[in-house]
Amino acid sequence: MRVCLISHSDGRGGAYAAAYRLHQGLKAINANSTMLVGEKTRDDFTVLGSSSKLAKGWSKLSPTLDSFPLKIYPNRDQSSISLQWLPDQVAAKVAQINPDVINLHWVNAGYLQIETLAKFKKPIVWTLHDMWAFTGGCHYNGDCINYVNSCGACPQLHSNTEKDLSRWVWRRKAKAWEDLNLTIVTPSHWLADCAKKSSLFQNLRIEVIPYGLDAQVYKPIDQAIARNLLNLPLDKKLVLFGAINSTGDRRKGFHLLEPALQELSEDKKLENVEVVIFGASRPSEVPNLGFPIHYLGRLNDDIALALLYSAADVFIAPSVQDNLPNTVMESLACGTPCIAFDIGGMSDMIEHQKNGYLAKPFDVDDLARGIAWVLEDEERLRQLGSNGRKKVEQKFTLEIQAKNYLSVYQNIVYK
Numbered sequence: 001m002r003v004c005l006i007s008h009s010d011g012r013g014g015a016y017a018a019a020y021r022l023h024q025g026l027k028a029i030n031a032n033s034t035m036l037v038g039e040k041t042r043d044d045f046t047v048l049g050s051s052s053k054l055a056k057g058w059s060k061l062s063p064t065l066d067s068f069p070l071k072i073y074p075n076r077d078q079s080s081i082s083l084q085w086l087p088d089q090v091a092a093k094v095a096q097i098n099p100d101v102i103n104l105h106w107v108n109a110g111y112l113q114i115e116t117l118a119k120f121k122k123p124i125v126w127t128l129h130d131m132w133a134f135t136g137g138c139h140y141n142g143d144c145i146n147y148v149n150s151c152g153a154c155p156q157l158h159s160n161t162e163k164d165l166s167r168w169v170w171r172r173k174a175k176a177w178e179d180l181n182l183t184i185v186t187p188s189h190w191l192a193d194c195a196k197k198s199s200l201f202q203n204l205r206i207e208v209i210p211y212g213l214d215a216q217v218y219k220p221i222d223q224a225i226a227r228n229l230l231n232l233p234l235d236k237k238l239v240l241f242g243a244i245n246s247t248g249d250r251r252k253g254f255h256l257l258e259p260a261l262q263e264l265s266e267d268k269k270l271e272n273v274e275v276v277i278f279g280a281s282r283p284s285e286v287p288n289l290g291f292p293i294h295y296l297g298r299l300n301d302d303i304a305l306a307l308l309y310s311a312a313d314v315f316i317a318p319s320v321q322d323n324l325p326n327t328v329m330e331s332l333a334c335g336t337p338c339i340a341f342d343i344g345g346m347s348d349m350i351e352h353q354k355n356g357y358l359a360k361p362f363d364v365d366d367l368a369r370g371i372a373w374v375l376e377d378e379e380r381l382r383q384l385g386s387n388g389r390k391k392v393e394q395k396f397t398l399e400i401q402a403k404n405y406l407s408v409y410q411n412i413v414y415k
Helices: 014-028 055-065 069-073 090-097 113-120 167-176 187-197 223-230 255-265 302-311 325-333 366-376 378-395 398-413
Strands: 002-009 032-039 103-104 124-127 182-186 204-206 237-240 274-278 291-296 314-317 338-341 356-359
Touching: 002 090, 014 032, 014 124, 014 398, 032 090, 032 204, 055 069, 055 182, 069 167, 069 366, 103 187, 113 167, 113 182, 113 314, 124 398, 182 187, 182 255, 187 204, 223 302, 237 255, 237 302, 237 366, 255 366, 274 302, 274 398, 302 325, 302 378, 314 325, 314 366, 325 338, 338 366
Parallel strands: 002 032, 002 103, 103 124, 124 182, 182 204, 237 274, 237 314, 274 291, 314 338, 338 356
Antiparallel strands: none
8 A cells, every 4th residue: 555645845844854754654564655845855765846946936935826816815814724726737747646545634834725636636645734624724723613603794904804714715615625535634532523513524534643753863862951052041041942943823823822922920939940932933032931941943943952952940831722742742851841732632641740831822921820830849840841752652652643543544545
């Protein structure tokens, strides 16, 4: 059986990294896996995609072209919305590979046209990394539940019209995907529940298979060695926060972490705390968090990230809405406890007061209490870290993920 994974890229971004890790996991259990990408960044012959200047230029231009119709909504939110109307060559490339089953991943930013899915003529497994597949274009819905019907009057577009751009996207999906042999896989139970409620996917088979990671790369490293290599202080408690565009993407919750840390800074028992931020460069005006801040910029290397998680005492993921963030799983694998609001897929990974702390959603005071609770007891801190590592070994390795996917593929192809 030949499997073709399709992703916009094989790069470091959360969804891209998850797709490439699955590809690695499938190869490790000797599955016949090929990955097709729009932008190839790795030297891997089993990943097919152009690395030419023209392809890279198109990859940079297509997101702008795809979003061009959004200009009719000048007051829209700055949240991510994908329309996926640009023509593509993906179906022709898939036909050359001739797989038995296709596994779609994150295919936005103008990479894959909505109507292309019907051209594949193969069973499709679609791994959802956000909500886009069953909405009228948004990647996360916020407070809107229009996706359970047919979208329209989109609050992110600031539209009061039912027949708006979100309804156009929804209708295109409903028409193009009506007769597909489509199975949905979500990494988190929260995203599965959302998909089941949606008008587009409510009658489809939906499976939950968590992400996997290489537990031999993401593993505990001696904290002193990690801090020396990253030039971080040896005698401080380090609170880590980070994601892609960590301080700029409001969904990642930096605006909630900020007051929580300011509150903690008034606690005399936590005077030796310092904050480390990755995924963002040091701004011209550094925010006052009440503690010294170390900005490490964007880290694209797994080894560097494993060092950073190991260097930290706790990782904070104060997201407002999230699926199953790689950062939390990576931190737990490195033996570093995690703190998050109890939203999305966080509870799939974080067990409250066992390997971290789940704060009441958007309760800044409870977030601050969680950080203090994790840091104030040295023995408890070590136990939380050990429990986190065990959780990853039991549920989130590449081998476990790959075997679960292979079972789904076989069930579809050989049923």
